[in-house]
Amino acid sequence: MSWWERRNSEVDDIAQGYADELIATNDTIATNPKFFSKPCAIYIDNTKVSCLALESVDDAVVLPELMEYWAAKGRLAPEHFRLVDWPIVHRAMKSLKPAKQRFITKHTVGMCCVGKFRKRWGLDSENRCPLCGLEEDHLHVPRCPSDPAKTQWQLLL
Numbered sequence: 001m002s003w004w005e006r007r008n009s010e011v012d013d014i015a016q017g018y019a020d021e022l023i024a025t026n027d028t029i030a031t032n033p034k035f036f037s038k039p040c041a042i043y044i045d046n047t048k049v050s051c052l053a054l055e056s057v058d059d060a061v062v063l064p065e066l067m068e069y070w071a072a073k074g075r076l077a078p079e080h081f082r083l084v085d086w087p088i089v090h091r092a093m094k095s096l097k098p099a100k101q102r103f104i105t106k107h108t109v110g111m112c113c114v115g116k117f118r119k120r121w122g123l124d125s126e127n128r129c130p131l132c133g134l135e136e137d138h139l140h141v142p143r144c145p146s147d148p149a150k151t152q153w154q155l156l157l
Contacts, residue, residue, distance in 0.1 A: 042057060042061075044056065044057070044060040044061075045060075067081055075109070093105075107138055107141075108138075109138075110137060110138040110139075111138075112138055114136045114137055114138055114140070114141060115127040115128055115129060115135065115136030115137070115140075116135070116136060116137040116138075129144055129146075131144055131146035131148055131149050132144055132145055132146040132149070
């Protein structure tokens with residue numbers, strides 16, 4: 001065996017010995033040394049994550065809380081999440097520049113500088129569309145009945 005093969009064999013023997021020890025003590029989830037400088041270990045379905053695959057971490061950690069949050073807000077019912085083609089949404093968003101991704105994300109969830117939030121943030125005294133005078137939220141923007149708004153949308157689309 002080459003030097004590398006011998007080292008590989010040694011490491012395999014050490015790992016097998018450690019696995020045998022864990023099984024013997026019924027402690028199949030090993031203590032986890034930190035990820036680089038991260039102060040925590042991550043487990044998904046009782047399996048230690050050995051590399052930071054951010055998509056799987058997001059799916060397991062972030063997505064359930066996010067789904068619960070949006071369901072509680074009445075924005076997207078839990079049964080509708082499965083109807084969204086998430087890989088297509090992901091590909092479409094990644095094709096955009098970061099500034100456009102941010103704009104679309106903020107506008108989609110309604111957190112953008114329109115009448116509703118301008119009033120909340122103290123920038124305006126009332127929640128009104130400057131073009132038509134109706135209450136303005138993120139859904140009003142593409143639906144504004146004013147002629148200037150319709151013309152602008154036609155130019156943009």
